[in-house]
Amino acid sequence: DIQMTQSPSTLSASVGDRVTITCRASQSIDIWLAWYQQKPGKAPKLLIYKASSLESGVPSRFSGSGSGTEFTLSISSLQPDDFATYFCQQYNTYWGTFGQGTKLEIK
Amino acid sequence: EVQLVESGGGLVKPGGSLRLSCAASGFTFSYYSMNWVRQAPGKGLEWVSSLTSSGTYTYYADSVKGRFTISRDNAKNSLYLQMNTLRAEDTAVYYCARDRGFGEQPDAFDIWGQGTVVTVSS
Numbered sequence: 001d002i003q004m005t006q007s008p009s010t011l012s013a014s015v016g017d018r019v020t021i022t023c024r025a026s027q028s029i030d031i032w033l034a035w036y037q038q039k040p041g042k043a044p045k046l047l048i049y050k051a052s053s054l055e056s057g058v059p060s061r062f063s064g065s066g067s068g069t070e071f072t073l074s075i076s077s078l079q080p081d082d083f084a085t086y087f088c089q090q091y092n093t094y095w096g097t098f099g100q101g102t103k104l105e106i107k
Numbered sequence: 108e109v110q111l112v113e114s115g116g117g118l119v120k121p122g123g124s125l126r127l128s129c130a131a132s133g134f135t136f137s138y139y140s141m142n143w144v145r146q147a148p149g150k151g152l153e154w155v156s157s158l159t160s161s162g163t164y165t166y167y168a169d170s171v172k173g174r175f176t177i178s179r180d181n182a183k184n185s186l187y188l189q190m191n192t193l194r195a196e197d198t199a200v201y202y203c204a205r206d207r208g209f210g211e212q213p214d215a216f217d218i219w220g221q222g223t224v225v226t227v228s229s
Contacts, residue, residue, distance in 0.1 A: 001169075032213065034215035034216070036152075036216075038152075043202055043219035043220065043221055043222060044144075044152065044202075044216075044219055045219075046207070046215055046216060046217045049207055049214075049215035049217075050215075055217065087151065087152050089152075089154075089215070089216075091213040091214060091215060092213070093213060094157050094164075094166040094213045095154060095157075095166055095168060096142075096154045096157070096213060096216075097154065098144075098151060098152040098153065098154065099151070100151045101151045101152075
């Protein structure tokens with residue numbers, strides 16, 4: 001099975017900062033990677049699909065990159081609404097493994 | 108409005124059964140593969156099961172294989188998860204989620220329900 005490893009597990013940042021979260025796959029998944037944002041008590045929200053494609057309605061400060069086994073999610077200028085937990089997910093296979101999550105906290 | 112609404116969660120004893128339902132609206136349900144994802148209290152997301160748009164192919168996480176069965180009724184725009192032989196470690200919020208694209212290849216999940224809580228405890 002493909003394992004997904006996110007880093008860091010927790011990230012402290014301030015409004016206006018640029019942040020980057022990394023996701024590594026245990027084997028190549030080409031570009032079949034998604035990023036989700038989840039707030040407490042809410043369902044996840046799709047941000048990025050196919051590694052770098054921005055989902056409709058998602059602010060352009062979110063961007064994704066990578067292919068193969070290493071991927072990043074970047075937020076160019078943090079807004080108060082962005083403090084949440086972020087998950088990556090591979091969908092190279094139907095058993096779509098998620099990363100363990102990165103909690104983005106206010107510094 | 109495109110929407111998924113789960114129901115059927117609750118408190119069940121270890122070894123018991125539950126059937127979750129997910130009602131879809133606002134889109135042509137039969138075009139999309141559908142999925143169940145769960146989240147244990149304070150934990151991350153765990154993919155549970157997927158069912159292709161035609162209903163031909165089903166996929167399960169090893170942790171639920173042989174105990175859970177995913178199914179759909181395209182006439183009723185509904186997805187189901189029959190959960191048998193439940194264990195304490197199945198306690199979680201269960202979400203249904205839609206594949207982003209048409210067809211039967213794996214895809215990202217673009218529409219999620221609000222979740223239904225399953226608690227397995229004696």
